[in-house]
Amino acid sequence: MKLNIIQQRSLWWGISGVLVLVSLMAMAISWQQFGAPLKPGLDFAGGTRLQLTRACVATDSCTEPLELAKVRQVLGDQGLDSSSLQLLGEDQQVLAIRTRTLTVDERAPLQSALDEAIGPFDPGSTQIDTVGPVVGKQLLVAGLLALLVSFAGIVAYMSLRFKLDYALLAILALAHDVIITAGVFAILGLVLGVEVDSLFIVSLLTIVGFSVNDTVVIYDRVRENMKLSPGSHINDIVDSAVNQTLARSINTSLTTTLPLVAIVIFGGPTLKYFALALIVGFVAGAYSSIFVASSLLALWRERTGQAYSDDPDLSEAQPETQS
Amino acid sequence: MAKYRAWLGVILVLTIASVVVITKIPTRLGLDLRGGSQLTIQVQPTAAIPTITERELEAVQTVVEGRVNGLGVSEAVVQQLGNNQLLVQLPGVSDPQQAERVLGGTAQLEFRAQRPGTDQQLQIENQVLQGHLGELAALQASRPSNGEINSDTQARIDKLQAEITASEKAVAALFEPSTLGGDKLTDAIARPTSGTLWEVVIQFNSEGGNEFAEISKAIAGTGRTIGIFLDNRLLSAPTVAVQYAETGITGGSAVISGNFTAESARDLEIQLRGGALPLPVEVVENRTVGPTLGRDSIQRSLYAGIAGLGLVLVFMAIYYRLPGVLADIALIIYALITWAAFNLLGVTLTLPGIAGFILSIGMAVDANVLIFERTREELQAGKTLYRSVESGFYRAFSSILDGNVTTLISCLALFYFGAGLVKGFALTLAIGVIISMFTALTCTRTLMFLAISLPQFRRPSLFCPGLTTARPDPVRS
Numbered sequence: 142m143k144l145n146i147i148q149q150r151s152l153w154w155g156i157s158g159v160l161v162l163v164s165l166m167a168m169a170i171s172w173q174q175f176g177a178p179l180k181p182g183l184d185f186a187g188g189t190r191l192q193l194t195r196a197c198v199a200t201d202s203c204t205e206p207l208e209l210a211k212v213r214q215v216l217g218d219q220g221l222d223s224s225s226l227q228l229l230g231e232d233q234q235v236l237a238i239r240t241r242t243l244t245v246d247e248r249a250p251l252q253s254a255l256d257e258a259i260g261p262f263d264p265g266s267t268q269i270d271t272v273g274p275v276v277g278k279q280l281l282v283a284g285l286l287a288l289l290v291s292f293a294g295i296v297a298y299m300s301l302r303f304k305l306d307y308a309l310l311a312i313l314a315l316a317h318d319v320i321i322t323a324g325v326f327a328i329l330g331l332v333l334g335v336e337v338d339s340l341f342i343v344s345l346l347t348i349v350g351f352s353v354n355d356t357v358v359i360y361d362r363v364r365e366n367m368k369l370s371p372g373s374h375i376n377d378i379v380d381s382a383v384n385q386t387l388a389r390s391i392n393t394s395l396t397t398t399l400p401l402v403a404i405v406i407f408g409g410p411t412l413k414y415f416a417l418a419l420i421v422g423f424v425a426g427a428y429s430s431i432f433v434a435s436s437l438l439a440l441w442r443e444r445t446g447q448a449y450s451d452d453p454d455l456s457e458a459q460p461e462t463q464s
Numbered sequence: 465m466a467k468y469r470a471w472l473g474v475i476l477v478l479t480i481a482s483v484v485v486i487t488k489i490p491t492r493l494g495l496d497l498r499g500g501s502q503l504t505i506q507v508q509p510t511a512a513i514p515t516i517t518e519r520e521l522e523a524v525q526t527v528v529e530g531r532v533n534g535l536g537v538s539e540a541v542v543q544q545l546g547n548n549q550l551l552v553q554l555p556g557v558s559d560p561q562q563a564e565r566v567l568g569g570t571a572q573l574e575f576r577a578q579r580p581g582t583d584q585q586l587q588i589e590n591q592v593l594q595g596h597l598g599e600l601a602a603l604q605a606s607r608p609s610n611g612e613i614n615s616d617t618q619a620r621i622d623k624l625q626a627e628i629t630a631s632e633k634a635v636a637a638l639f640e641p642s643t644l645g646g647d648k649l650t651d652a653i654a655r656p657t658s659g660t661l662w663e664v665v666i667q668f669n670s671e672g673g674n675e676f677a678e679i680s681k682a683i684a685g686t687g688r689t690i691g692i693f694l695d696n697r698l699l700s701a702p703t704v705a706v707q708y709a710e711t712g713i714t715g716g717s718a719v720i721s722g723n724f725t726a727e728s729a730r731d732l733e734i735q736l737r738g739g740a741l742p743l744p745v746e747v748v749e750n751r752t753v754g755p756t757l758g759r760d761s762i763q764r765s766l767y768a769g770i771a772g773l774g775l776v777l778v779f780m781a782i783y784y785r786l787p788g789v790l791a792d793i794a795l796i797i798y799a800l801i802t803w804a805a806f807n808l809l810g811v812t813l814t815l816p817g818i819a820g821f822i823l824s825i826g827m828a829v830d831a832n833v834l835i836f837e838r839t840r841e842e843l844q845a846g847k848t849l850y851r852s853v854e855s856g857f858y859r860a861f862s863s864i865l866d867g868n869v870t871t872l873i874s875c876l877a878l879f880y881f882g883a884g885l886v887k888g889f890a891l892t893l894a895i896g897v898i899i900s901m902f903t904a905l906t907c908t909r910t911l912m913f914l915a916i917s918l919p920q921f922r923r924p925s926l927f928c929p930g931l932t933t934a935r936p937d938p939v940r941s
Contacts, residue, residue: 350874400772
């Protein structure tokens with residue numbers, strides 16, 4: 142298999158362009174609906190989430206799924222009508238309630254009222270998450286800062302190891318991966334109500350770290366090929382660099398995705414969407430490294446009159462000494 | 465080849481050491497896996513104290529620590545978080561509601577006069593209390609490092625805890641109620657007196673000074689004490705000398721002296737100062753996971769980890785043949801060393817941390833993929849097997865380094881800015897990336913060169929299927 146990266150670049154850019162556009166549109170729609178580009182989860186929006194599991198072994202009452210109507214009534218009595226409810230688990234025996242931020246003195250009566258109405262619940266399987274509005278903002282700011290800092294760090298490192306234009310193009314490719322991953326989750330949020338929390342920002346950062354890896358490998362090869370055949374046109378150099386590293390790019394993405402697929406299959410609800418975000422990002426990352434970052438580099442060099450490299454920097458790039 | 469034999473020895477020793485570490489030192493599990501509550505407590509500024517400084521946060525921390533101890537949760541941790549928050553971890557807490565109630569609210573510091581005729585009772589109650597506290601401390605100290613204790617010990621600890629609470633109540637009952645609270649205390653300072661002895665100076669505002677004068681006057685010379693209570697726990701019970709019987713201790717300040725060491729004086733100082741702070745604390749974040757859910761998460765993660773590892777192992781062996789199998793061995797060694805490193809460094813494994821570890825399994829083979837692809841290219845270019853393997857390692861190195869450094873940059877950013885759970889992920893991923901550099905380069909390299917030193921493995925088809933041009937390798941070893 143041989144890919145014509147440069148020749149078909151309008152196709153590759155077209156695909157990327159459409160995906161980015163759809164992602165941005167999804168985020169815009171989501172902005173209108175939720176006031177944020179992605180549906181904010183508990184971590185960012187603040188609130189209280191209660192997850193209760195009916196104690197089944199003890200009472201033998203688990204043939205029927207939990208009755209949401211009764212739950213709503215209890216919530217209504219407590220003045221929490223606007224809460225959202227969800228049944229989880231195979232037998233619908235797990236109740237998840239999301240309310241505004243509750244203090245312990247509001248939460249305790251709610252729990253005991255629920256316990257009375259549809260319980261008893263197993264205290265060992267209870268999960269409580271309360272995030273005050275202040276903390277929510279803190280988490281969001283910290284996450285976005287981390288994202289920015291790691292972008293800056295990568296630009297700095299790549300400018301050091303390569304040149305500034307490589308670094309900026311790599312960041313462009315990264316922005317592409319991040320936007321598409323966010324877009325997929327914006328769509329998931331609109332369609333399935335999937336929310337994003339701190340772990341989503343973690344997944345974006347991991348995508349950034351990993352996907353730049355792919356780009357680096359290709360750029361590394363471009364640099365090496367320039368040194369080996371100084372007279373070649375940048376388009377040919379990029380084409381052969383991508384093809385030489387193609388098997389590696391695909392295999393690495395595959396070996397990294399395989400454990401993630403295992404997490405999606407076996408992992409609990411917290412990790413499922415985390416792993417899914419990583420898979421989306423890694424696939425987008427592999428695509429952008431192979432097709433976008435490479436062809437952008439060729440275009441950039443061509444436009445700036447560096448199609449035939451006589452780069453003084455290259456001569457000092459690690460001389461090979463066979464050991 | 466001697467060089468590689470030596471390396472093989474090192475790798476073997478490391479692997480065995482890792483297995484020993486894994487079996488001997490237990491893995492520390494985060495609250496989301498073992499069950500428990502993690503609370504973030506925010507100290508609220510007031511009109512009187514508009515900004516929270518280091519000094520105030522430290523004082524509030526001791527107050528919160530005192531309350532946490534009262535809960536009787538073993539291995540509880542209280543840490544400062546930023547400049548106005550405290551992070552409280554309560555593993556295996558049985559009643560998160562009670563915990564949250566107890567930890568919130570403003571500190572209650574009181575100066576109360578001892579009731580007449582209770583000297584003996586106080587002494588006895590105090591002895592009982594100290595006995596219980598001593599036994600509890602001894603039990604906690606003898607706890608094995610993994611935190612697992614048998615049910616008998618746990619039952620004893622629970623019983624002691626209940627008895628301590630009862631004793632504290634009994635002690636408190638021996639003192640009269642009082643209106644002299646922490647809000648009237650302006651400062652507390654520990655200072656050295658003669659030799660190695662220390663004392664603590666306390667200062668009241670004018671209203672507090674008057675009340676203190678009255679209390680001290682009432683008990684001066686009687687042998688009764690002034691009980692200083694923080695959240696209903698007796699901190700100190702000084703007597704007042706007979707010379708103050710006429711007027712009490714006036715002037716709004718007093719000195720508590722006795723057998724204070726520098727440390728115990730400082731403890732009292734911080735406790736008093738914490739109690740004097742009219743700073744309300746509020747629980748702003750609560751993450752509670754029941755132990756059953758935690759166990760469930762561990763099991764699921766275990767399945768995911770094993771399945772993920774299995775898939776990668778199979779893929780590598782099928783696609784890369786002999787080198788793939790060698791990389792698989794290196795990968796298993798990687799998993800063992802990394803796990804051992806977590807235990808050895810005391811990394812607390814959280815759910816995202818486990819995800820980071822599982823993810824790093826997939827990433828760890830990346831270096832090998834790069835090397836093997838390069839080796840194949842060299843073989844296809846007609847190089848000898850030995851040379852191809854050699855330059856595969858050599859030429860892939862710069863890509864491997866660059867790739868791992870960029871991942872580490874992201875980890876660093878995450879670790880620096882992230883909160884608890886996020887930090888766990890960054891840490892495990894970073895440790896994984898660093899160890900994978902070692903195993904993917906050193907382990908695989910050693911195994912590869914040892915393998916091609918054996919004639920039966922020296923067939924290029926084992927390295928690159930469908931290779932027709934390669935010559936059999938005249939290897940010199």
